[in-house]
Amino acid sequence: MKDVVSRCPIEETMRVLSGRWPTLLLYYLKDGTKRFSDLRRDNPTVSHRILALELRKLEDAGIVRRTARPGYPLRVDYDLTPPGSRLVPLIDALGAWWMDTDDDRTGRSPTSDVNLDTAA
């Protein structure tokens, strides 16, 4: 994150998706709107702080939309933007690739019936 705009779209995309949480959050947001605390429950190993940071990063990248409803207790909704939704199948494809590769590693026959719906 030191210098420049890399001009390479792949690099830019990976700058956002790199790390453990972004794709996981996308995965959980596929189902629809979630609140901050929902996402914490969905995966208990993210720290409070990191979740806030990651969500902000995704928001800045235009992948996630943040909607704060006025009033207390605070309520903030997160959901995917249209670009974010378009990203989901690509990420699923990566999961499918992994399973395909796994077949390679375990020396199984070259299965072609990979389901793109890669569950958790």
Added chain:
Amino acid sequence: MKDVVSRCPIEETMRVLSGRWPTLLLYYLKDGTKRFSDLRRDNPTVSHRILALELRKLEDAGIVRRTARPGYPLRVDYDLTPPGSRLVPLIDALGAWWMDTDDDRTGRSPTSDVNLDTAA
């Protein structure tokens, strides 16, 4: 990298592709076999140590094949394995997604003529 096998193929894939270099290296290896020094030339900002580590990571993941030819000066060839080659279009799709998203951001019309051949 602390604990477990996550059982989630997306997470596993991202564990390999996360970071600045993996996708870039894939990009440069698309063209065919490269030597260590070629890859350093291709992008001068990787330190030799990191390049070695990243290449080993990709090798362990079955994405890149390392071929050391005996004799001195050492000569080592790197190229994509079949799974690695299968990964390339997916990564290109991420680049295409970024450019599409860029259209969103800059408020342009929803162009459909995104070229998958995302150059450096």
Added chain:
DNA sequence: TCCTGGTTACAGAATTGTGCGTAATTTACA
């Protein structure tokens, strides 16, 4: 007082870069 979403301060962990060493052959040069 608790709840929710978030920020800040500080600490510890992880990742990355720097520079040096190494192998056996070729080339450089007197």
Added chain:
DNA sequence: TGTAAATTACGCACAATTCTGTAACCAGGA
């Protein structure tokens, strides 16, 4: 002909940088 230096792909130790986690704190209504 002898010798010194360059070459290639790293490994290693150590320093610098970055990332992540913990804990405390804030807001204001129930």
